[in-house]
Amino acid sequence: MSAAPPERNVAVIGGGWAGLAAAVTLAAAGVPVAVFEAAQTLGGRARRLVLDGATVDNGQHLLLGAYRATLALIRQVQPARAAEELYERTPLCLMGPGSFRLRAARLPAPLHMVAGLLTARGCTGSDRLAVVRAFAGWRGDGWRCAPSQTVAGLLQGQPGTMVARLWTPLCLAALNTPPACASAQVFLNVLGDALASTRAASDLIIPVADLSRLFPDPAARFIEERGGVIHRGAMVRSLAVRDASIAVELAGPTQPVRRFREVVVAAAPWQASGLLERLPFAAGIRTQIDGYSYQPITTVYLRYDRPVPVPARMLQLGDGPGQWLFDRSTPGAADAMLAIVISADGPHRSLAQADLVRAIALQLRANLPGLDRGAALRWTRVITEKRATHACMPERMHPAAGHLGSGVYLAGDHTDPDYPATLEAAARSGIRAAQAVLDRR
Numbered sequence: 143m144s145a146a147p148p149e150r151n152v153a154v155i156g157g158g159w160a161g162l163a164a165a166v167t168l169a170a171a172g173v174p175v176a177v178f179e180a181a182q183t184l185g186g187r188a189r190r191l192v193l194d195g196a197t198v199d200n201g202q203h204l205l206l207g208a209y210r211a212t213l214a215l216i217r218q219v220q221p222a223r224a225a226e227e228l229y230e231r232t233p234l235c236l237m238g239p240g241s242f243r244l245r246a247a248r249l250p251a252p253l254h255m256v257a258g259l260l261t262a263r264g265c266t267g268s269d270r271l272a273v274v275r276a277f278a279g280w281r282g283d284g285w286r287c288a289p290s291q292t293v294a295g296l297l298q299g300q301p302g303t304m305v306a307r308l309w310t311p312l313c314l315a316a317l318n319t320p321p322a323c324a325s326a327q328v329f330l331n332v333l334g335d336a337l338a339s340t341r342a343a344s345d346l347i348i349p350v351a352d353l354s355r356l357f358p359d360p361a362a363r364f365i366e367e368r369g370g371v372i373h374r375g376a377m378v379r380s381l382a383v384r385d386a387s388i389a390v391e392l393a394g395p396t397q398p399v400r401r402f403r404e405v406v407v408a409a410a411p412w413q414a415s416g417l418l419e420r421l422p423f424a425a426g427i428r429t430q431i432d433g434y435s436y437q438p439i440t441t442v443y444l445r446y447d448r449p450v451p452v453p454a455r456m457l458q459l460g461d462g463p464g465q466w467l468f469d470r471s472t473p474g475a476a477d478a479m480l481a482i483v484i485s486a487d488g489p490h491r492s493l494a495q496a497d498l499v500r501a502i503a504l505q506l507r508a509n510l511p512g513l514d515r516g517a518a519l520r521w522t523r524v525i526t527e528k529r530a531t532h533a534c535m536p537e538r539m540h541p542a543a544g545h546l547g548s549g550v551y552l553a554g555d556h557t558d559p560d561y562p563a564t565l566e567a568a569a570r571s572g573i574r575a576a577q578a579v580l581d582r583r
């Protein structure tokens with residue numbers, strides 16, 4: 143055990159979006175940080191992967207205009223970079239399956255959505271009216287409902303076509319939890335924030351840069367330029383409070399124990415629980431975290447040998463197994479790269495990877511009339527993140543981001559009181575934890 147005095151910088155454990163949001167906020171306030179990230183690539187559950195020479199993400203991500211904290215952080219760490227180099231931002235437009243189309247109108251919120259719903263294609267007049275009535279009712283109730291309500295319960299009385307084409311896909315995309323067990327209150331929080339606050343909040347934001355380039359890599363540069371250090375491949379084994387400081391024990395026989403006065407734990411919940419094990423004041427929080435259940439997200443990448451005409455960067459798919467298609471092709475390229483997303487658990491999880499790819503290739507033929515019969519699949523990859531997010535269920539008990547005790551702080555996507563596990567929840571939590579450090583100094 144080192145007898146040196148505690149280091150003056152703040153230790154941040156976890157180089158995902160929450161940890162880096164905390165580290166950037168501290169660095170911007172003049173507080174140097176030491177970030178410990180177990181992996182070599184920063185970004186955690188939203189990071190770049192290089193597979194067979196192809197750069198993809200561990201999972202296709204979508205951001206919303208309502209992600210104010212995330213978007214502000216992305217700008218903060220690379221102010222000179224044009225937004226178009228990082229992401230494509232378009233007004234809300236949901237297309238498919240079949241002729242279904244919902245496009246936000248060029249009107250102020252919430253009229254942009256009301257007009258969009260009233261002019262939606264591929265559904266009947268009474269379908270549209272039922273959706274507008276529900277939207278107006280939820281807005282009238284201040285986007286509040288009984289805490290125990292599920293999304294399926296909230297949608298009772300909605301026409302089956304709209305449940306299937308609109309609400310279920312939105313619930314799966316936003317909460318990564320099936321409507322039967324998803325929290326209606328969290329669903330309403332996202333709907334109210336994204337669809338009814340400002341028109342820009344409903345914008346769809348699709349990264350064009352890989353996820354590590356979007357924020358984690360420039361965040362690391364921002365932190366280092368302000369005196370911080372990023373330790374990649376540095377797994378923290380344990381934390382313990384000793385002599386008014388926190389001993390941070392790194393994995394590996396030659397790694398020393400380092401002592402800090404302040405430590406932000408920004409690991410994923412199932413990892414954070416182990417790190418908090420020896421901290422008596424965190425026992426209640428560990429019980430809450432250990433009670434979470436998790437939902438997977440599968441992304442299937444398919445590269446075709448020629449361009450594939452896709453009517454929009456993001457397209458809803460009909461008839462499963464794929465739920466959403468994202469066109470990741472480079473404009474003007476001679477080939478096409480498509481990412482197909484399947485949120486939450488479902489029958490696709492029992493398919494062998496080759497069978498899932500085959501089923502999706504067939505589904506694409508049915509959904510994309512422009513897909514050339516002669517187009518050949520050149521490369522495919524199935525990536526399933528088994529614990530992509532915690533299941534977003536009603537009345538989930540969770541800790542808040544901030545100070546836990548004795549200089550230990552918590553951040554992470556699971557700590558947000560309003561949002562599901564998202565980049566925005568992670569970013570907000572990191573900022574909150576950093577603010578708590580600054581407030582106590």
Ligand SMILES: Cc1cc2nc3c(=O)[nH]c(=O)nc-3n(C[C@H](O)[C@H](O)[C@H](O)COP(=O)(O)OP(=O)(O)OC[C@H]3O[C@@H](n4cnc5c(N)ncnc54)[C@H](O)[C@@H]3O)c2cc1C
Nearest residue numbers: 156158159160180186187201203204378409410555564565
């Ligand atoms: C496939 C997929 C698709 C998704 N799609 C979307 C989407 O479209 N939109 C959206 O907003 N969100 C989406 N999400 C959710 C979003 O990615 C997460 O909510 C967010 O990235 C969580 O960030 P975090 O920093 O809280 O946790 P994490 O990303 O899990 O970061 C924790 C980090 O801590 C590190 N770590 C853990 N333990 C230790 C240790 N002992 N020592 C050192 N380092 C440690 C880990 O390696 C990791 O890098 C998706 C997630 C997945 C997996």
